[in-house]
Each structure stands twice: as structure tokens, then as C-alpha cells.
Amino acid sequence: MRIKYSFLLALFLLLIPFSALIFGQDGAAASGETESADSLALTLPAPVTNLKAINTPNDHGHSFTVTWDISADDGGGLKNVLFYRVMRSDNPDSSFKQRGENKLPRGASTYQDNGSKRKESDDFSADFTDFYYRIDAITIDSNVFSSSGIYGPVQSKGEWYNTGRTPVLVAVIIFLILTMIFVALAKKGADLYIRPLAGIEAVDDAIGRATEMGKPILYILGLGGADQIATIASFTILSRVAKQVAEYQTKLIVPCYDPIVMTVAQDIVKSSFMDAGRVDDYKEESVYFVTQSQFAYVAAVNGTMLRELPATNMYMGKFYAESLILAETGALAGSIQISGTDEIAQIPFFVVACDYTLIGEELYAASAYLGKEPILLGSLKGQDMAKAAIIVLMIIGVVTANIGGETLENFRELFKVIN
Amino acid sequence: MRKSSLMVLATVATLFIVSWIFKGIALEDIYESNYLQGFLLTFSAFLTLSIMSFLYKDNPFYKFSEHLFVGVSAAYAMVVGFWTTIVGNLVPRLSESLSNFFQIPYQEGTYNFFYYLPVIFGLMLLMRLSKKHGWMSRIPLAFIIGTTAGLNFIGYLRSDFTNQIAATFIPLLGAAGEWKGIGDFFSNLSLSAGGQLVMMLSNWVIFLGVFCGLIYFFFSREHTGLFGKASRVGIWILMITFGASFGYTVMGRISLLVGRITFLFKDWLGIIS
Numbered sequence: 001m002r003i004k005y006s007f008l009l010a011l012f013l014l015l016i017p018f019s020a021l022i023f024g025q026d027g028a029a030a031s032g033e034t035e036s037a038d039s040l041a042l043t044l045p046a047p048v049t050n051l052k053a054i055n056t057p058n059d060h061g062h063s064f065t066v067t068w069d070i071s072a073d074d075g076g077g078l079k080n081v082l083f084y085r086v087m088r089s090d091n092p093d094s095s096f097k098q099r100g101e102n103k104l105p106r107g108a109s110t111y112q113d114n115g116s117k118r119k120e121s122d123d124f125s126a127d128f129t130d131f132y133y134r135i136d137a138i139t140i141d142s143n144v145f146s147s148s149g150i151y152g153p154v155q156s157k158g159e160w161y162n163t164g165r166t167p168v169l170v171a172v173i174i175f176l177i178l179t180m181i182f183v184a185l186a187k188k189g190a191d192l193y194i195r196p197l198a199g200i201e202a203v204d205d206a207i208g209r210a211t212e213m214g215k216p217i218l219y220i221l222g223l224g225g226a227d228q229i230a231t232i233a234s235f236t237i238l239s240r241v242a243k244q245v246a247e248y249q250t251k252l253i254v255p256c257y258d259p260i261v262m263t264v265a266q267d268i269v270k271s272s273f274m275d276a277g278r279v280d281d282y283k284e285e286s287v288y289f290v291t292q293s294q295f296a297y298v299a300a301v302n303g304t305m306l307r308e309l310p311a312t313n314m315y316m317g318k319f320y321a322e323s324l325i326l327a328e329t330g331a332l333a334g335s336i337q338i339s340g341t342d343e344i345a346q347i348p349f350f351v352v353a354c355d356y357t358l359i360g361e362e363l364y365a366a367s368a369y370l371g372k373e374p375i376l377l378g379s380l381k382g383q384d385m386a387k388a389a390i391i392v393l394m395i396i397g398v399v400t401a402n403i404g405g406e407t408l409e410n411f412r413e414l415f416k417v418i419n
Numbered sequence: 420m421r422k423s424s425l426m427v428l429a430t431v432a433t434l435f436i437v438s439w440i441f442k443g444i445a446l447e448d449i450y451e452s453n454y455l456q457g458f459l460l461t462f463s464a465f466l467t468l469s470i471m472s473f474l475y476k477d478n479p480f481y482k483f484s485e486h487l488f489v490g491v492s493a494a495y496a497m498v499v500g501f502w503t504t505i506v507g508n509l510v511p512r513l514s515e516s517l518s519n520f521f522q523i524p525y526q527e528g529t530y531n532f533f534y535y536l537p538v539i540f541g542l543m544l545l546m547r548l549s550k551k552h553g554w555m556s557r558i559p560l561a562f563i564i565g566t567t568a569g570l571n572f573i574g575y576l577r578s579d580f581t582n583q584i585a586a587t588f589i590p591l592l593g594a595a596g597e598w599k600g601i602g603d604f605f606s607n608l609s610l611s612a613g614g615q616l617v618m619m620l621s622n623w624v625i626f627l628g629v630f631c632g633l634i635y636f637f638f639s640r641e642h643t644g645l646f647g648k649a650s651r652v653g654i655w656i657l658m659i660t661f662g663a664s665f666g667y668t669v670m671g672r673i674s675l676l677v678g679r680i681t682f683l684f685k686d687w688l689g690i691i692s
Binding site for chain 2: 291292297299303400
């Protein structure tokens with residue numbers, strides 16, 4: 001009996017490895033991708049191939065774009081590649097360090113290696129310096145990986161011209177040509193028609209009203225900085241208003257939110273007073289800085305409105321949440337109010353609370369209306385031609401969109417701007 | 420000062436002191452410095468109500484709050500600007516001795532000549548204070564406006580011009596290749612959001628909206644006849660958009676009001692929990 005049991009035990013022990021082989025294979029076949037983690041890590045995966053690193057185009061430098069063909073064991077073969085690691089060194093033989101904080105997930109075949117341009121940074125990546133790249137295909141055990149061949153040397157550099165922005169350049173050139181043509185026509189005395197805009201025509205009336213009432217004009221440049229297009233347009237309107245104010249000897253109040261805007265506004269108002277031949281009437285304190293806190297500024301301007309009771313309030317520039325508070329207070333004070341902004345979310349508030357509102361581009365056009373100078377009139381006409389061109393492009397685009405396929409893609413490509 | 424004004428002032432002062440004492444007692448179990456916290460809370464409520472009193476009319480309480488708000492915010496901005504921009508960013512890159520003076524770590528190896536440009540421009544801006552050399556301030560101003568306007572120009576052209584044009588390239592008969600004749604269209608008529616009818620309608624609204632909106636912004640042509648009608652449609656579309664935007668923003672502002680009301684009734688008066 002004992003021999004029989006010993007024989008059976010020996011047979012059982014012998015069968016265990018075979019059964020593991022047999023059932024292991026079946027199990028693997030049945031579960032597909034559910035191989036145990038340990039078995040994945042045991043074998044070295046195939047390395048990535050076709051590794052390439054190039055200087056990233058159309059940027060300021062300090063960046064490489066690395067591409068490769070994924071490992072044969074990524075999604076196929078042994079299926080044991082879980083991550084990729086991009087390694088870089090300035091020496092092909094040693095000192096390779098991982099780029100980026102995290103490893104790349106399987107399936108990844110490209111990486112943009114952006115270094116810092118600041119020398120003091122740990123991640124500083126010098127331009128015109130040789131670098132070498134290597135990609136590690138890593139299994140679940142980060143110590144078990146296959147390295148690709150080394151690619152390099154490669155150097156990064158910044159470009160002077162961003163080819164991705166060619167559509168913008170073309171648009172600028174077209175617009176410039178149109179503007180120059182119409183400016184030349186205006187200078188030759190061509191009669192360039194401009195349709196009347198109620199909001200702009202009201203400016204002269206509002207200044208006259210203030211003069212008759214002996215009350216000041218409150219001009220608000222908004223919360224935008226001097227770099228905002230709306231603020232720049234507002235400067236032009238302020239110039240015109242200040243000149244008329246100087247001629248009529250009316251009081252002008254310009255509370256400013258931004259110190260730079262205040263400085264520019266002071267210069268503009270002073271120049272306008274000089275143009276009107278009344279530089280002695282210019283008072284620097286009429287253009288003053290309040291604060292750079294949004295609602296503190298509003299509180300101060302509201303107070304001014306109720307204390308000075310201006311005959312006319314003009315809001316021209318960039319406005320945010322304060323638009324309705326200002327316009328409502330101005331309406332309560334009984335002032336005539338003219339507003340203009342390109343901040344779409346704020347236009348509704350001005351529309352409901354002001355007597356006249358310049359909507360979006362009308363603000364930019366206002367300067368041309370008020371100045372009637374050939375350059376401004378020409379640019380206005382040029383803008384209109386650009387709009388006509390947009391309408392034509394829109395129609396072509398809609399037609400191609402209905403056709404679909406490559407025609408649409410090719411047409412869309414013309415307008416694609418890359419950063 | 421008139422007698423009535425004095426009475427109002429005395430009443431407000433009394434209420435303030437009463438609130439301060441009551442809040443101080445109420446906060447005894449929460450804060451160690453309960454009377455200080457009580458004062459801060461009462462002062463916050465006083466300032467809130469002072470600003471709200473503007474709804475009645477301009478008054479000394481509003482003026483006090485306004486001047487306090489403006490003064491504190493302007494001073495705070497200046498202090499923050501000095502310590503974060505000049506001391507925090509510039510000094511440690513330029514001078515070791517100045518860094519030691521301000522007791523901040525000097526960033527060795529970061530010296531760059533270009534860091535002197537903002538210093539020079541800043542000093543030139545301050546030249547406005549001098550009548551003789553005031554003209555110098557125009558140079559940095561020209562630089563600031565010219566550079567930033569140029570940089571913004573590219574951004575605007577991309578986001579407001581080329582991208583917007585490309586976004587209007589939409590099929591007016593539903594997705595490309597989807598149109599299979601009028602019979603098929605009516606037999607599969609559906610009001611579902613992804614259906615051909617709804618897609619067509621929304622695409623037509625976009626196309627006509629942009630088209631008529633552009634017509635409205637034509638300044639060098641008289642808005643009469645068909646052109647005028649298209650312009651009229653354009654302004655209608657703009658106004659409908661503004662109406663929707665108005666309603667949406669007003670709802671956001673009401674939440675701000677709710678925040679202040681909650682502060683008054685919950686944190687200050689403790690009426691609501």
C-alpha cells in the first residue's frame with residue numbers, strides 16, 4: 001500500500017509542471033491580455049525603432065520633437081511594454097537622464113521635449129548644443145526595459161519666422177494693401193461715404209449740452225490697459241472730445257483705472273488743449289488716477305457722478321462687471337450717456353442703461369468718424385473691403401463644406417494658424 | 420453739522436457698539452480674541468451697509484466707505500507691486516548687495532543686461548514729475564503701447580479673424596453627404612438634437628447671423644434696400660444675443676448679492692443658519 005501511495009505521490013509531483021504548462025497555456029489563451037504581471041516583466045521587450053529627434057519648428061528654441069516607431073511588444077508580441085521613457089544626454093556614452101516628470105504610456109510615439117530658456121532653471125536647455133536621445137521601452141518592472149539605439153547629435157534653435165502664422169501675414173498684407181489704396185484715394189480728395197452712426201453724432205451734441213448747462217463731461221477709459229485695442233480707440237475719441245471741450249471751455253473729468261493709461265490720457269488731453277489754442281486752460285488734475293481695484297474704482301466714479309453731476313458721461317474702452325453699475329448711476333444722475341466697448345458680455349448693460357451705445361467695431365470706427373482724416377477714413381474703407389472679402393470666403397467655405405471631403409479640408413487648411 | 424445728521428451719526432455709532440459687544444460675547448467660545456473678531460465682523464457689516472446706502476442717495480457713510488476702499492486698495496496695490504515685482508523679481512537678478520539689503524536670496528548666474536531695460540524705462544516714466552525732462556516719459560509709453568498692440572494684433576487676427584472665418588464653413592444641408600433628396604429628408608424628419616433638421620437650422624442661423632452681422636458693420640455704404648434689410652436682420656441677431664447674455668450675467672450678479680445677504684443675515688446677525 002505504502003509503495004502504491006508513494007508511486008501515486010511521485011506521479012502527481014511529476015504531473016504538476018506539465019499541468020502548469022498545459023493549463024497555463026490554456027489560461028493565457030482564454031484570458032488574452034490578462035497575463036500575470038510577473039510573467040510580463042520576465043522577458044525584455046523589443047526596443048523602439050526608427051528613433052528621430054528634430055528641432056521643434058516655429059518656436060523660440062530650447063525644444064525638440066522626438067518621434068519613434070513603437071516597440072513590437074507594445075500591443076502585440078509579448079505585450080509587455082507598459083511605458084516609454086525619453087532619455088537625453090549631452091554625451092552619447094553616458095549621463096542619460098529622463099525628460100519630463102512622468103513616463104509616457106504605451107502606444108506613445110512622439111514627445112515634445114520643451115526645456116527652459118532661463119539659464120538659472122534646472123531644466124535649462126541650451127540652443128546650438130549637441131544632445132543625444134534614447135527611448136526606453138519599459139515593462140511593469142521599471143528595472144526591466146529595452147533601450148533603443150542612440151540618436152544624435154541634434155541641436156535646438158529658435159526661428160525668426162513662424163510658418164504656421166502665414167495666414168495671419170497674408171491677411172495683414174491684404175488688409176494693408178486695401179487700406180493704403182483707400183488712404184491714397186482719400187488724400188486725392190475722393191468722396192468716401194460713411195453712413196451716419198447715432199452714437200457718434202451724439203458726441204458733439206453731448207459736449208454742446210454740457211457747455212450750455214455749465215456742467216462737466218465725465219470720460220471713462222475703462223479698465224483695460226494701454227495695450228488694449230479698445231483703449232487705444234478710446235484715446236483717439238478722447239483726443240477729439242478734449243479738443244472740443246477746450247474750444248467750448250467746458251470742464252473735463254477723466255478718472256483712470258490704470259496708471260499708464262492715465263499718463264497717456266494726460267498727454268492726449270494736453271495735446272488737444274494745445275491744438276485748440278487753450279493750453280493755459282489745461283488742468284493736469286482733471287485726468288487722475290483712482291485705484292487699480294475694480295470695485296473701489298467704481299465706488300469712486302459713482303461718487304464723482306453724484307457729486308459733480310456731469311451733463312455727459314462717456315464710457316469708451318474695455319469694461320467688465322462694473323459696466324452696469326456705472327451706467328445705472330449715470331442714468332440716476334440724469335446725465336446723457338454714450339458708451340462704446342468691444343467687450344461683448346458688457347454691451348447689453350450699456351444698451352439698456354445708456355442713451356447711445358457703440359457696438360464692438362463701431363468703437364474702432366468712431367475715431368475715423370470724429371477725425372475725418374484721410375488715413376482713418378481710408379482704413380475704415382479698407383476694413384469694409386476686408387469684410388466683403390470675408391463674406392465671399394464664407395460663401396466659398398459653405399459651398400465646400402457641402403461638398404465635404406478633401407476640398408473642404410484643403411480650404412480649411414488655408415485658415416489654419418499654428419501657434 | 421445739522422442736528423438730524425448728528426442724531427443719525429449717534430444712532431449708527433450706538434448700533435455699532437452694541438453689535439460689537441454682542442458679537443464679541445457670541446464669539447467667546449470660538450475665538451480667543453473674541454472682541455477683536457466681533458469688531459472686524461461688525462465693521463465689515465457696517466461697510467457693506469454703507470456701500471448699499473448708495474441706493475438711497477450719496478451720504479457721509481458711503482463717502483467714508485468709498486474713500487477707505489479706494490485708499491486701501493491703491494496703497495495695497497502699490498505695496499504688492501513693489502515687493503513682488505521690483506523686490507521679488509528684479510532685485511535678486513540684478514544686485515547681490517540690494518538682495519542682502521532686502522533680505523532676499525540673490526539668484527546667482529541670472530544676471531542679464533536686459534533686466535536693466537525695465538529699470539531705465541521705469542525711471543524715464545518717473546521723469547514726468549520733472550517739467551524739464553517730462554518728454555522722456557513718452558519713450559517708454561510709446562514702447563509699451565506699440566509693442567503690446569503689435570503682439571495683440573496677431574492674437575486678435577488669429578482668434579477673431581481666421582479662426583472665426585474657418586468656423587463658418589458649415590454644411591447648410593446637414594453633414595456633408597447626408598443630403599439624399601427631399602423625400603428622404605421628410606421621411607426621416609426628427610426634432611432630435613442630432614437630427615438633420617436641427618443641424619440644418621442651427622447651421623443656417625450661424626451662417627445668416629454672421630452674414631447679416633457683417634453687413635450691419637459696413638460703414639461705407641448706405642443701409643437701404645436689400646442691404647438695409649440684411650443689416651436690420653444683423654442688428655436683430657445682435658440684440659437677441661445681447662438679451663441672452665444679459666439674462667445670463669444678471670443671474671451671476673444675483674449670486675453675488677446672495678453672498679452679501681448671507682454674510683449679513685448669517686455671519687453678522689445670525690438669523691439664518
